[in-house]
Amino acid sequence: MFRSLFRAAIVAATVAFLLALFLSGQIVNPLRKITAAATRLAAGNLKTKVPVETADELAELAQTLNTMSARLLKLEELRRQLTQDVAHELKTPLASARALVEGMSDGIIPADRGNLLSLLEEIDRLSQLIGDLGELSRAEAGRNQLVMVPGNPAAVVAAVGKRLRPAFDEKGVALELAASLKDVKAQALIDERALERIFENLLSNALRHTAKSGLVRISTRQDPEAGSIAFTVSDNGVGIPAQHLPYIFERFYRVDPSRSRATGGTGIGLTIVRELTEALGGQVSVKSHPGQGTSFTIMLPLMT
Incomplete structure (x- = not known):
């Protein structure tokens, strides 16, 4: 009888150990993946994704990380596109203003009222563009402090x-x-x-x-x-x-x-x-x- 009890205890301990090992793997492995993804995200890899393989709290954590990653990636794409757009839009009035100033300084273009007004128009356009860009960037980033x-x-x-x-x-x-x-x-x-x-x-x-x-x-x-x-x-x-x-x-x-x-x-x-x-x-x-x-x-x- 003692041997039977001993064998039963050994079997129970083995099953408990295997079960604990399995459960720990179910928890530890997803946590390792989430930790690794968070590390890559912190290093600047905004395309990082964590596979969502379960339907528990760890899956919710992984999905939250994926949502945050997607949001950061979208913001980065907006920033890059805005930089390209601004560079392109500033080029035309700056080039026009520079051409006018250089022409006047070289004596090719007379510094008369008409040309000075043209220069002022290009400066006004730059001022308007910069003001609109500031308002737009605040609006797109959700930082407009509206008083409703x-x-x-x-x-x-x-x-x-x-x-x-x-x-x-x-x-x-x-x-x-x-x-x-x-x-x-x-x-x-x-x-x-x-x-x-x-x-x-x-x-x-x-x-x-x-x-x-x-x-x-x-x-x-x-x-x-x-x-x-x-x-x-x-x-x-x-x-x-x-x-x-x-x-x-x-x-x-x-x-x-x-x-x-x-x-x-x-x-x-x-x-x-x-x-x-x-x-x-x-x-x-x-x-x-x-x-x-x-x-x-x-x-x-x-x-x-």
């Missing part, structure tokens, strides 16, 4: 239209504010400055692409069932070909690069519109027909 307070978005939009009207009058483009704007009493959580920047960019964009004697209109509509309000900036300008519409909110995307530079756009105004609209919890959409005009619609949630 209850307010009437229609009143803000109407105020922007009135403030920009002189620029439209100067070019000979009519700016029409729908009568319904002043009748809107709906409240929404908004950051007033962000909303102003959205419509400053949309109206400036419409003005650039609308010829003299053209029309730009701001209208609004409410959807009580959806709990939202929409503002549309429409023009009867040159319009945008359908193949370009999916890309117009991307940084520095231009339908006609030469024309955009001639009209003074930085190429990131619409990107700022998208980023700020989404930061306000809204959505932006566009419709356009070449030769007929373009309409941008901003949809914002209302307070319930």
